Amino acid sequence: MTSDYLRLLKQDFSSCDEATTAWHRLSMHMDESDDRHRTKVTGPLHANWSGEDASSALFYLEDLESRFGIVRTEAMAISETIRNATSRMLAAQIRLRSIVKDLESDGLQVDDEGTVRPPLGPAYPSGGENGATDSSSALFIYQLDIKNCVQQAQEASDEAAKALGRLSGDILSGDISDRAGEAREDVKQVSKDLHTDIGKPHPPNDPKAAAEWWKLLPEDTRESYAALHPEIVGRTDGLPSTVRDDANRLALEQELSAMDNYQYHNKYSEDDYNKRFSNLQMLQKELDKRDGVTGEKQLYVLGFDSEGDGKAIIAMGNPDTADNVGVSVPGTSTSMESTGGQLSRIDRLQNAAKIADGNSSTSMVYWLGYDAPEIPVSQAGNLDVAGTERAEDAAPALRNFTHGLRASHEDGPANLSVIGHSYGSTVVGAAASEGGGLDADNIAVVGSPGMTVKGASDLNIDPDHVYIGRAEDDGIKAAAGATLGPDPMQESFGGHRFKVDTHTHSGYWDETDHGPSQSLLNQGKIIAGVAPTPAPKQPVDNPDVPDVPMGPHP
DSSP, X not given: OOOHHHHHHHOOOHHHXXXXXXXXXXXXXXXXXXXXXXXXXXXXXXXXXXXXXXXXXXXXXXXXXXXXXXXXXXXXXXXXXXXXXXXXXXXXXXXXXXXXXXXXXXXXXXXXXXXXXXXSSSOSSOSSTTHHHHHHHHHHHHHHHHHHXXXXXXXXXXXXXXXXXXXXXXXXXXXXXXXXXXXXXXXXHHXXXXXXXXXXXXXXXXXXXXXXXXXXXXXXXXXXXXXXXXXXXXXXXXSOHHHHHHHHHHHHHHHHHHTTSHHHHHHSOHHHHHHHHHHHHHHHHHHHHTTTOOXXXXXXXEEEEOSTTOEEEEEESOTTTOSEEEEEEOOTTOOGGGHHHHHHHHHXXXXXXXXXXXXXXXXXXXXXXXXXXXXXXXXXSOOGGGSSHHHHHHHHHHHHHHHHHHHHOOSSOOEEEEEEETHHHHHHHHHHHSTTOOOXXXXXXXXXXXXXXXXXXXXXXXXXXXXXXXXXXXXXXXXXXXXXXXXXXXXXXXSEEBOOOOXXXXXXXXXXXXXXXXXXXXHHHHHHTOOOOBOOOOSSSOTTSOOOOOOOOO
């Protein structure tokens, strides 16, 4: 029977390397299969088939997609577990071989059981009254080192065996509704078994640095990160949009699935649980409707959060390859329930940009990366909408996002425009005025109550590229210039006013019987880098609202 010492000394790890590669390849094959099935099968069916039969068929087809995702995660976890164990055992082997070489050069021997012995013949080492003591000490140290190497290799093997025991095919049997979430938990448990976070990335916080970090990673490392920790990859600004979309869709599936697990009922209060679950379901439903769409109308999920009213960042068209990129920041009372309507808005804005410049491609991003304030229903209600705190809290995230778009864009910079509506304009102002600004080519606001700054010159952009529009009957006029900064419609604010022909606070994306409104077309022009139609000059600043001086800007 071969001893543990001799087995480690002579172990060939090539079969472990082959297994690592094979399981990794299986994981990537599942990812590719899931993407093809979603875009070629369930996506078109969602768009073109409804009714009881459709619901029944889609249930089984989506169950199949869920299995693709589960196998993707579990197979990658198996690959990384084998990789981890192999690396640790190989390190122990290298150390062991070095020890054997050293002890032999010192005149000692080691037998097949790993026992260190002095050589036959004269006592070792010769001469000196301390010779026997020195010999015993050296022999003891070498013996201890050999024992530690063998023990380290055995621990690596035992821990990997325990981890692999969790990653069995049993996860695919029976009801699969909560299995994607269970796969995510398996990754956490395996990490505990191995005393390390397997496949866990640590991207830089700076978007530009994150983009460079990602580019320098080996391809298999990127794939491992996305399969095992999609929630981290998906939210990292600066990474390619295709990568973030793939990761976020897997993370969304896992979180939705985990909500079916009884543990999540205990993790949150009942109201919080129900709200989170509803947010995730609404987001998934809106994505399902458009899964078969390709080209400039294809959706890319660049971020989401189920907490509270929910957050979602979704691009229509790939922002990394488009000539023009527009970021739409919505305002008051926007929540996950608004996703469908907001996607319709960016669809119209994208179409309007195409009308303005038919030779350029445009990607439009819906950015609800913040907790939008609600309109109070009574005097005792939440008055966050009257203060800048929500906007200030959101500003770093919006800056990081736009800087990330710059970092991930291919083949030179895009024409980047950021458009804020209502309180979203307050967020845009807060983000643009600090931290070096948004690095945008154009900033536009519609229905703005104030941008937290005194004027367009405070937005870290050429004021000639700041555009303001407001409908005559937009009720926001009553609040403009009150608590969120001077009214941007006043000429003294700077920038340019563009023509608005729509009505009320939410009509800026309306279409008429004859096509897009001037309000919509002018926003499209700004996004396409074309000068919008100017609004008629006002003889004086808005006489209804005084120019309130700004307090200190935090």
